[in-house]
Amino acid sequence: GQSLEQPSEVTAVEGAIVQINCTYQTSGFYGLSWYQQHDGGAPTFLSYNALDGLEETGRFSSFLSRSDSYGYLLLQELQMKDSASYFCAVRGALENRDDKIIFGKGTRLHILP
Amino acid sequence: GAGVSQSPSNKVTEKGKDVELRCDPISGHTALYWYRQRLGQGLEFLIYFQGNSAPDKSGLPSDRFSAERTGESVSTLTIQRTQQEDSAVYLCASSPERVNQPQHFGDGTRLSIL
Numbered sequence: 192g193q194s195l196e197q198p199s200e201v202t203a204v205e206g207a208i209v210q211i212n213c214t215y216q217t218s219g220f221y222g223l224s225w226y227q228q229h230d231g232g233a234p235t236f237l238s239y240n241a242l243d244g245l246e247e248t249g250r251f252s253s254f255l256s257r258s259d260s261y262g263y264l265l266l267q268e269l270q271m272k273d274s275a276s277y278f279c280a281v282r283g284a285l286e287n288r289d290d291k292i293i294f295g296k297g298t299r300l301h302i303l304p
Numbered sequence: 305g306a307g308v309s310q311s312p313s314n315k316v317t318e319k320g321k322d323v324e325l326r327c328d329p330i331s332g333h334t335a336l337y338w339y340r341q342r343l344g345q346g347l348e349f350l351i352y353f354q355g356n357s358a359p360d361k362s363g364l365p366s367d368r369f370s371a372e373r374t375g376e377s378v379s380t381l382t383i384q385r386t387q388q389e390d391s392a393v394y395l396c397a398s399s400p401e402r403v404n405q406p407q408h409f410g411d412g413t414r415l416s417i418l
Contacts, residue, residue: 226407232411233412236406236408292352294339294347294349295346
C-alpha cells in the first residue's frame, strides 16, 4: 500500500524553530512537496524536494532522505502568521499505473506568543 | 487569469440533487487536479487531467462523480444524486505540466448537502 504519516498537531513558541516530519510509503517516488493552508484558505506551495538534502527558502527549509523515506519541513523565527496546517505530498507510482499525488492528513501548527 | 478560479464559492443543495462545480485554471497550465477536503481533514485526490484527458480517475469515490475538461482549460466536476457525505470543500489546482511542478490552488467550492 501507500501512505504518508505526519503529526496531527505541533505547538511552538513565537520566534522559535519547529520541525514537521513526514514519512511515506509508495511503490515509486518522484518527489516530496510541502503546502501551507490557513483556515478557510487554499493550500499554497512551499517547497519541493526530488533529491536528498536540504532546500532553503527564506525562513522555511525542507529536507529529504530517500533511503529513509522521510522528509521534514523546518520553520525558523516563527511568526504568529505561520499558524496554519502544513501538508506533505508525495508524487509516487503505483504498480502498473501512472504516478499520482498523495497528500498527508496535515499537521496543525499552533504558535504561542 | 491571474489565479485558479472556482465557482460557485458556496453551494447548498438538497440531498438527491445534482451539482456542477467549475474550475478555471491558470492560462497555459496543462495539468488540472480536483481534490476533496472534509472539515479538518487532508486533501483527498479525486482526478487529474493532462490536457483534456484524465489518465487517472482512481480517486473518484463512486460513479455518481464525473469530471470533464474542454479546450485544455475549464473543468467541471459533477456530482449526481448528492448524499450528505458529499459535503466538503472541493479544491481545484493547476500546474504548468505534470511532473515536478508546484500546484496552484483555487479557493474551493464549499458544498453543503441538506
